[in-house]
Amino acid sequence: MRTKEFLTGLFSGILILVFFYSGLDKLWHLNSFGNIVSKSPLIGHYSELIMWLVPVSELVICILLFIPKFRFVGFCLSFLMMLCFTLYIGYMIAYVPQLPCNCGGITKYMNWHQHLYFNVGLTLLALWGILIETKRRMDYRIKNDEYNRKS
Structure with missing residues (x-):
């Protein structure tokens, strides 16, 4: 049981660090982030919404x-957000010849393919968190049911 709690704490901590830094950076550079999003062929029409929705959602x-x-x-939403980011990057790599970049933090040192792998890793981390948290909750419920039957 302690291992599951440790892992969910570790995984959530990693995701918190990534999302907190990313969300604050996007808000701090909101105009720049919005400008880059507006140039995207896939989501450019929604740049006004996305430039606020993404960083606020991350926080x-x-x-x-x-x-x-x-x-x-939190793990479920992390998984969905990272899946969307990963699919977006995959689309951009496959279909857009001139790739814009508005990445910050550690990802500004990555090319688009490295960024894709980084996002896949975070997506899998969130999925693993969901699985462990689900198992931990089921174990807790089973333990409570056994305790209630004894009472």
Whole structure:
């Protein structure tokens, strides 16, 4: 049981660091982020919405991952967000000849393929968190059911 709690804490901590830095960086450089998003052939028409929705969502996910009661929801939203980011990068690599870049933090030192692998890793980390958190919750429920039957 302690291993599962340690792993969910570790995984949520990694995702919190990534999303917190990324969300704050996008808000800090909001105009630049919005400008890059507006030039994207896939999502450019929605740049006004995306430039706010993405960083705010990243920060909300951080809060959910930080609070153990909401960690499962945080992992689910992390998985969905990272899956969207990963699919977007995959699309851009496959179909867009001139790739814009608005990456910050560690990803500014990566090319698009490295960024794709990084995102796949974070997506799998979030999925692993979902699986471990699900198993941990099931174990907890089974233990409570056994305790209630004895009472």
